[in-house]
Amino acid sequence: MATDSTPVATTLAVPASLPDGAELVMRVMPMPADVNANGDVFGGWIMAQVDVAGAVLPMRVARGRIATVAVNQFTFKQPVSIGDLLSFYAAVTRVGRTSITVHVEVWAERNPANPQLVKVTEANLTYVAIDGQGQPRAVGQGG
Numbered sequence: 001m002a003t004d005s006t007p008v009a010t011t012l013a014v015p016a017s018l019p020d021g022a023e024l025v026m027r028v029m030p031m032p033a034d035v036n037a038n039g040d041v042f043g044g045w046i047m048a049q050v051d052v053a054g055a056v057l058p059m060r061v062a063r064g065r066i067a068t069v070a071v072n073q074f075t076f077k078q079p080v081s082i083g084d085l086l087s088f089y090a091a092v093t094r095v096g097r098t099s100i101t102v103h104v105e106v107w108a109e110r111n112p113a114n115p116q117l118v119k120v121t122e123a124n125l126t127y128v129a130i131d132g133q134g135q136p137r138a139v140g141q142g143g
Helices: 043-062
Strands: 023-028 066-076 085-095 099-110 116-129
Touching: 023 043, 043 066, 043 085, 043 099, 043 116, 066 099
Parallel strands: none
Antiparallel strands: 023 085, 066 116, 085 099, 099 116
């Protein structure tokens, strides 16, 4: 049996202008249950994904448990549709005594026949390091 040995391009595009120090922390594809009556992905679903992605770096910095304490800014720039592959890039922008602020950008890879990379959302969130009882603790002291 003959096989086609044509190489397949698998390199993923990286957005041209990410925040300083940003890294890919999560990728997800929305499913049909995640859309509203207009066929766009629910904003609340995207917000929940941003919260999960935004927590990745603060967990590393805090070296333990964290909790979301504030969504400082959240901007929806483009609608998200079924079939979009969402990439979440995060960068720590501030580390305080007990808190860590993160900037998250969400980029959609869409239209596989003619690939496009579009920034769909960006947000700034603040997390606080917490101990085993849920009380604030100093960043980096474990918990």
